[in-house]
């Protein structure tokens with residue numbers, strides 16, 4: 001069972017970026033399913049680690065094109081990425097402080113799904129034209 005089902009309304013029309021976004025949706029679904037089975041404590045550390053890796057790969061990927069294409073909203077978009085990274089670091093700290101805290105997984109699920117919708121359908125939509133104009137598909 002999925003918490004979020006990917007559909008075309010999430011697409012930014014650039015295959016590599018869509019695939020990376022699908023990776024985040026996948027993590028959200030993994031977290032959700034582990035919670036349904038009551039196994040989230042076992043998987044939470046792994047999810048947090050994967051999120052750290054995800055942000056490194058995905059944000060660096062997008063930001064490299066911002067730079068290459070001289071994207072006008074680079075600063076504000078990069079700020080949104082940084083806020084996400086800060087939030088994940090905060091989750092990591094909380095997790096390390098109290099591994100038994102069940103509420104953390106719910107908090108993370110809410111944060112991740114909320115961020116995903118807001119970012120993919122917000123800031124990420126804004127660069128589509130610029131990226132397409134530079135031939136990225």
Ligand SMILES: [Fe+2]
Pocket residue numbers: 062077081119123124
């Ligand atoms: Fe982004």
